[in-house]
Amino acid sequence: MKLTKARIAEEIVKTHTMLTKKEAVDYVETFLTIVKNDLISGNNLLISGFGKFIVKDKQQRRGRNPQTGDDLLLDSRRVVTFHPSGKLRQRVNG
Structure with a gap:
């Protein structure tokens, strides 16, 4: 099963019954906007x-183009990588 924004909002509503689903969706959207903007600005994001x-x-x-074998020049770019915490790594690996 995929983890979607809607499912995150549903889980928030389950644990915080005083919130409406719309409020939970708004909080998820706000959080993701903050994360996206910070990453776009070049800042790293640490979630303990x-x-x-x-x-x-x-x-x-x-x-190299794998279909034709022609050499080409790849532009410089930014990439986002993820490094799990030790705690998360242990939980995932059992």
Whole structure:
């Protein structure tokens, strides 16, 4: 089963019965907007007990088209990587 924004909102409503589903959806959307904006700005995101999202700058590099074998130049870009916390890693691995 996939974890979706709607399912996160449902879980929030289950544990916080004083909230409406719409309020929970708004909180999830607000949280995700904050996270997206910070990552876009190049800031790393640390969630204790969960992990760290790291923004890395990749330099321009040479690549190859796998279909034609032609060499090409890949543009520099930013990527987001995730490193789980030790606690999360232990829980996932049992």
